[in-house]
Amino acid sequence: MNGRQIGDVILDLQNISLRFGGVKALTNISFDVREHEIRAIIGPNGAGKSSMLNVINGVYHPQEGRIVFHGEERRRMEPHMAAMQGIARTFQNIALFKGMSVLDNIMTGRITKMKSNFLEQAIHIGRAQREELEHRRKVEEVIDFLEIQHIRKTPVGRLPYGLQKRVELARALAAEPSMLLLDEPMAGMNVEEKQDMCRFILDVNDQMGTTIVLIEHDMGVVMDISDRVVVLDYGKKIGDGTPDDVRNNEEVISAYLGVAH
Amino acid sequence: QASEQFIGLPSYRVGAYAAGGSGIYGGWIDYMALVNERDGGVNGVKLTWEECETEYNNARGVECYERLKSKGASGNTVFQPLSTGITYSVLDKVAQDKIPMVTIGYGRTDASDGRVFPWVFPMLTNYWSQNTAKIKFIGAKEGGMDKLKGKKIVNIYHDSAYGKETIPLLDAQAKKYGFTVVHIPVSHPGNEQQSQWLRVRQEKPDWVILRGWGVMNPTAIKAAAKVGFPRDKMVGVWWSGAEEDTIPAGDAAKGFIAAGFNVAGANYPVVKAIQDNVYKKNKGNMEDKARIGSVYYNRGVVHGIITVEAIRTAQAKFGKGKVMNGEQMRWGFENLAIDSKRLKELGAEGFMPDLKVTCLDHEGSGKVKFQQWDGKQWKVLTDWIDADKELVRPMIEESAAKYAKEKNITPRDCSKEG
Amino acid sequence: MLYREAGQFKATYAADQQIFPIRQDRIGIQLLLALAFVAVPLFASEYWLKAIMVPFLVFSLAALGLNILTGYAGQLSLGSAAFMAVGAFASYNFMLRIDGMPLLVAFALGGLMAALVGIAFGLPSLRIKGFYLAVATLAAQFFIVWLLTKVGWFSNDSSSGVITAQEMVILGYRFDSPQAKYLLVLSIVAVMALMAKNMVRSSVGRAWMAVRDMDVAAEVIGIRIMYTKLLAFAVSSFYCGVAGALYAFAYLGTVEPEGFNLDLSFKILFMIIIGGVGSISGAFLGSAFIVLLPIFLDVLVQDVFAGLLSPSIASNMQLMVFGGLIIFFLIVEPHGLARLWQIAKEKLRLWPFPH
Amino acid sequence: MTTTTHHSEAADRYLTVNNIEVIYDHVILVLKGVSLEVPKGRIVALLGANGAGKSTTLKAISNLLGAERGDVTKGDIMFKGTRVDQMTPNQLVKRGVIQVMEGRHCFAHLTLEENLLTGAYTRGISRAELKQSLEMVYHYFPRLKQRRMTQAGYTSGGEQQMCAIGRALMAKPEMILLDEPSMGLAPQIVEEIFEIVKDLNQSERVSFLLAEQNTMVALRYADFGYILENGRVVMEGDAKELAANEDVKEFYLGLSSAGRKSFREVKHYRRRKRWLS
């Protein structure tokens, strides 16, 4: 259907287990993500989907299991290292920087790419100033892409929920990530807005070749846009495959989908 | 328009030191009111004053200094900050602006050397003098200075520049008289002294010197009672020797001794005169009249007497009935002499020591009395006790010389002053 | 119609990223600077310069420093006065012990010492947050003052622990008139304020704010929390250190360690909260409020109400009014005077329409 | 202007919002004259895009705007014949109106069970009754019972949403203002929640005003609907009628005349036509 090529496995999670005290958030989960694909994670509430994303970008450290990213086994890693390696994400409960404007929020997304040090920035001539403009240009591209020009200077706290979600996506995109983790990007949107969001996600995936891991409860969306789906329930993996495989999996139907959709 | 002599009062009536401040400023203002009411001013020159709230804060003090500087007909003619911190903060400024600064019983000790500090007058007694008098008092109690040998004195001090100032002096005296001295600091504010007093008990000293400040004083007295240290073996500095320091300690304070360059009591003629001439006309400054005659109040009266007498002295030289400027006032302070005859005329005999200021010696007296708290009020215990000038003076000169060197000041030659 | 953005189109991002993108603001700030550099020294009395403008500027600088740490990076600090003390005592000692030390270098080194101390006491911030972090800075506050009092070397063994700052001489010029002192302080403060503004509108500033607003998310984006927090401590302490040096050299002349007590730290904190947390102009507005208001109230009482009220009541009334006004302003605008000013501007922009 | 024709008896004048205007921060005008009505025992849906002002409307009714520096500057709100716009939220809850806020405001440091118990604060009931209410909520949301001793801050997004709804039920309200109940919930739980809404509505005669993005489900369960856009009501009508309206179908249900379009096939953004702008 379009030009993008699904490539090799770039992220391989093997036998991941994660516990919080007595709570088993994830039990012995293995799955992989291929380059350029859209990989969905679905499952009932509390299944461990968000925890899974947190494991991928180093916010949580699983007690057991191996994580191989780009062929390298990852030791204990801090989240900012994941960002350096090109993993960006959005959050389920919006995690924008409330005290900053939309533009500044998105600019923070490019922080890993900034080279000038704080002294240069304090004096604000030469490299620091050039850099600031250069990154601003990149950020404006993202802003144009997501069509949020009109709210550029607004403090994010004042935006309605849906727009905040979009700003968060913009922040993640500003980092030009090779892998994008999206935690329920369409929650709280109406159909029209969801359509827009899908379009954005597809375009990012298409045009930039970004690999996407997506958590979403809207089955219409998941089934339509994802290449492969993994299903979690109570921290266990109960299904993995193409949307059609999953849709017809008995266990998935009884645990999550309920009556056939 | 009648001629008026303006006196700026950087006062503090709120906050932690309000209790002391309201007493001192009350007494001081009342005395000036007395001079105005009874005598019609100093040789016809009325005294006027304005307060400026410092909250005992250095920055506010500086602001008050600058604000008061240009007030009144002649500008401010004497600055008395009543806070060592503010004293330091305006030390340089007073010389530039030619306004004498008078610090009675606080401030910079080595400013007693008038050659280096022509504009600063730490009058009556400084901390070092007072401390030697204290040792003299203890010696007398022990039956002679030679009996001090082998004795042990604990110096409980407020852990600050103020508190530390007497340590070198005590050490020198310990060497001279052969007693041991143990210094125990109490950190600000000093409202908890359990550990310090357990140490006192362990040390088993013969005497304790209390160099306290604010709430540290009643706390120390109470803690002494708690560990069973006799209060009549505790000698406080004058910032530990007011009603404010003993009343909160309740019964525990009975027997506590403190040094003072003024005494408590409302029976002195000068205080009576204030009652008759000021309060009868409803012009008194104190809201709580019961505090008239308290240590702080009387100290304020002493401030008033010294200020007024300096104006008088200056007028005698520069013209009676004229308003004095800062330089003339400085001369007045530097040539101030209040002998016992004059004290009697003022109604302040025994109330404060006689004094004679010179170019060399801006302290002018160095005498203190010791008073004891009897559970209700302060009772005078001794006559005026002189400081150990031989010990103190060289130390002052040394310290002043160091300052002069640091600041590139050439000390005045006092033989040339007239 | 005076305050309008309309018609001012930004053709380039460079134009949009100026410090003051709106023309009226640019003109305003130029007027303000002209006023500060030319009119004030020409017309202000000695009292105003010495007792009001200089402390106002010095405190503004300290507040600026604290605002970087607390307002921008979100790390609550109650130790600003201690960092000021480090700056003051360090500058004094550099001047004292190194012959021919240039004054401005001594100030910078004083600031640098404060920055080092700031980093040391900032280390716990990697683990401790919010009001709990205040304890680390309180430890700094008490420990530093204790150390300066205890170790005589810092005050050149003066018997009272007090230091007297050296004269201010730069390239042979003696800054001793009130005007000269004021201009020196003003220049330093203006330059440092500009640098602060530049930092907070660049990526360091954004990193600070990100850490403040949501540190987990900040880390996920790739911000190194440790570096960012410690940098905030260092820069903030540097500002406080320089402010401390100016406090000693240009304002009081003579300082003692106890002068840099907790009260002063709180005062600086009050300034940024009243002025506006996370705003450069807020530091100045807050400093003006906290420094000037009590003086204003006192003058008012002395001049207008003298004799009407007993002096103690009058003094205590001042305190009550001061407290009341703090509350009043917070109720009107919890985000401080700077925000109030912003809203006023926004209203002005809409004027004469209400919305 | 809004003369609702479908219910005429006076007893049905239950909750009415008359032409209210809301301003945030003294400068941001958000609602520009919104009127609506919820008859007793009905479910009314409030639909609209992001930022249309749904949450603001609900907060204006439950009087939670003050806490966000928002003000109702015009119009009035009546509940059972009395004006309620000056009442505190506490008084409103005592009268039976409670709001479930958008974004799962649970008390993070309280356990789920404690969260639920706070819901019954205004009732001041005995332990036994409390237990009974608790069981009722646990019956609706078994997942909460499982995790009852966990601090709410540590539970998943969906669990928090259930907790917020359950907590409101503990107050035994007559009228619930539900703000985006389906957000972040798994599909079958969304169905469950709406079933619960229906159940409460039918068995206990609880009325609902629900702000929802999930228009499809909302219109299925609601009796009546309002569509809000840019702070104005642009359309209102019977739920069934609304669902059949072509515009609504296209813009809110994602249905075109050709049936549901795949999300993958949507090719352009912002093709919308607006009733008002």
Add this chain to the structure above:
Amino acid sequence: MQFFLEVLIGGLLSGVMYSFVALGFVLIYKASGVFNFAQGAMVFFAALTFVGILELGVPFWIALVLAFGAMVLLGIGTERIVLRPMVNQPPIALFMATIGLTFFVEGLAQAMWGASVRGLDLGIQDEPIEWMMEATGIGVSKFDLFAAGVAAVLVTALALFFQYTRVGRALRAVADDHQAALSIGIPLQTIWRIVWAVAGFVALVAGLIWGARNGVQFALTFTALKALPVLILGGFTSVPGAIVGGLIIGSSEKLAEVYLGAYVGGGIDSWFPYVMALAFLLIRPEGLFGEKHIDRV
């Protein structure tokens, strides 16, 4: 050994004194998430009001009730004038508002009752218990024991109140999220009045006990300074934490001053408690018993 014990016991008991003030902080923090800077000023105000009333010749118990009444009024006033307009504002703004309150209360106290320093006698001697002194040589003050007893009662009552009552639960809810608490009908105003009144009561008790020790004077506001490390060590949100923190700080501070202080010239009790608290915080960042800070993504 005996000396060690004496220092230890003395320290523990003085730690209890700090706890009284820390408790006031905990109450308000726990119930509104506000760090109440004015707690020290409230202690001062309460004690001064009590003594002031006493001086008018009012009997002890009636004065106590009247002083408590004054604290309740202060609490209601604070809720009405300061807190109500600031619902849902960031904690830092509320914190600042309490600073304004501090100035106001300090000014009010001294404007009403004057600045003079007063004594206060509760009728319990601050002297060692004789038989104990004789038997073991260790001095334990009667007054300190009395204070410890009062503290134990207060803490137990308050801890139970918070954990197990409807209002207690509501208080904790309010601290977490003002707006959500409002939305389920918790009457913030009533809640805050209750809390401030209780905190006022605790301030009164603290004021009486500290006042009886050091006199009723402005310095009572400084007691707050001693309470801070206690508060932080125990955790802002824990009533028992206030006591345990007090015991740890009190004893370690005294032991340090006696045994370490001598080596560095003493006076280390100004900063030692803070360093001590800091050391604990590095292990448990939310204090010993404080609620863990929840931040999740």
